[in-house]
Amino acid sequence: MKRIAIGGMAIESSTFSPHRSGAADFSVVRDAELLARYDSLPAHVGWIPLVYARALPGGAVERAFYDAIKAELLEHLRATLPLDGLYLDLHGAMTVVGMTDAEADLAEAVRDAVGPGCLISASMDPHGNMSHRLVTALDLATSHRMSPHEDAALTKQRAVANLVACLDRGIRPLRAWVRVPVLLPGERACTRDEPAKGIYRRLPAIEARDGVIDAAVWIGYAWADEPRCSAAVVVTGTDAAAITRQAQVLAQAYWDARAAFAFSTASGDADWCIATGLASAERPFFISDSGDNPTAGGAGDVAYMLERLLADPALASGRATAIWASVVDPTAVARCFAAGGGGDVELRVGGAFGSPGSARLRGRVERLRAADPVGGDIAVVASGGVRAVLTTRRKPYHYITDFTELGLDPAAHDLTVVKVGYLVPDLFDAAKGWVLALTPGGVDQHIVRLGYRALDRPIYPLDPDMPAPSLAPEVITR
């Protein structure tokens, strides 16, 4: 029986966010709990759980926490050798304080431990970065083909199935890798829209070709200032000429389309979005408060959008209504709980992790929810027509039920403002109107104003007049 170990570490972390991700942010699973994350692991293989740590996107990972997970993974790995295969479950946009290319560091350490004969297959998020170091440490790599990532489970199954098939058939795969010097926020590469839709739609036909095992395209991660951040293509297979040709075709298509990647909906500054939503007759009307989106790595403590909502005379007076979800502010939440439901509060919210700015919020505590499993204690404060959701811990608002369990109905308000980028499926299905606000924060969509220093240049769109790059794939063998 073949023996395959499973482990990994997954987070998307912004170096432009003041938040730091550590033990309190990660959930760590081991043993049977780790294996239970994967349905349909082939039964003819012996599966060996190592350790897997996963967190909501956030700020850079504390070095000591990364080192501890890496040490535990390597210790389990060495105790279980020899292995036929290893499945690494990664994201690809993990920044660790004081390091660059953390996933390559992990993959290289794993490679050193297992030796060159063991096949390593990685599944990743397309908003991760596929660097030369990383692809060199791996034998197989793939990423999601849908953004939003409705195919996340399928990606993991594909990474496992390709690994098992290579082991069963004695195949040592080759990788054709190309870095495409284009850096996009994920919101410009939603696969509901062209050109991302058409590029990703080519992948199944490419992987069906003779000599090809898998084809994958990485958008890369725009909110980390590391040299590696960029788009990349990897085509894996057994026929060097075929994978090279297909990788080059995909890389060229991506480069040629670089100026066509656009937001899925109209975008503008906060005041334009508020005015547009209030003028629209469509309800529910969603506004993405995108710069501080916690599910892209924003800290979640930026109150800028609340300040703009309260500055609108119709909303401030209650003639119009808005839900704003949300801000992390444990101190403000504690004051709401002390005041009790129906109590009057006068708060300054925002900046709990150090993000600049705060907003004055004077109003009535409308709802208290104790010990939410994700957000901790949560308060809803009504001020004029604005209902602001305050949480103790970082929490995304991705489901209509996240609102209804607070007694808030997006359809019964003029605006529903959420810290999110492109609308996630449940909100997308509910939305009758939607605009994207280019608000400030650690995942600012206006990436040119972020001020990169370490990023490999030239790269589009930071260097719009750069010469056409070489998109010749490098074939990596072991």
Ligand SMILES: [Zn+2]
């Ligand atoms: Zn992603």
